[in-house]
Amino acid sequence: MARSVNFVWNFVHELSQRSIKERGVFLSAFDMHPYTKGVGK
Template identity: 95%
Template sequence: MARSVNFVWNFVNELSQRSIKERGVFLSAFDTHPYTKGAGKELVLHSQTLQCVAGEYVTRRKQFKKVRLNWHKSAGGVCRSLGWIPVNTGAAQWKNG
């Protein structure tokens, strides 16, 4: 799941960068939802997880005042990012207790 989350982070990063370059508009977390709609089935992630990743990206971009943040890498090696998975309590399901 961490690789899928990194993939979404990188996609939103590229989408945001292209929006700023082509239209001069910073995307909000709400603006990225139509672009990630339906990707949850392919990436085996819940839709709220995709929304959390987009929200976290926008928060960090504003915090560091950058147009583009670093890519999250999933491959092995020294420059690998640690995987993180945002957990939404609204999307949690309990099975067998």
């Protein structure tokens, strides 16, 4: 289970870094929701 959590954490971190680099905006939890939808299934 820890591996799954780490995978999602790394994905969200990479997504945040990319957003900051390209747009200069930090993503909120509301912005990340569509990208992580269905991860818990």
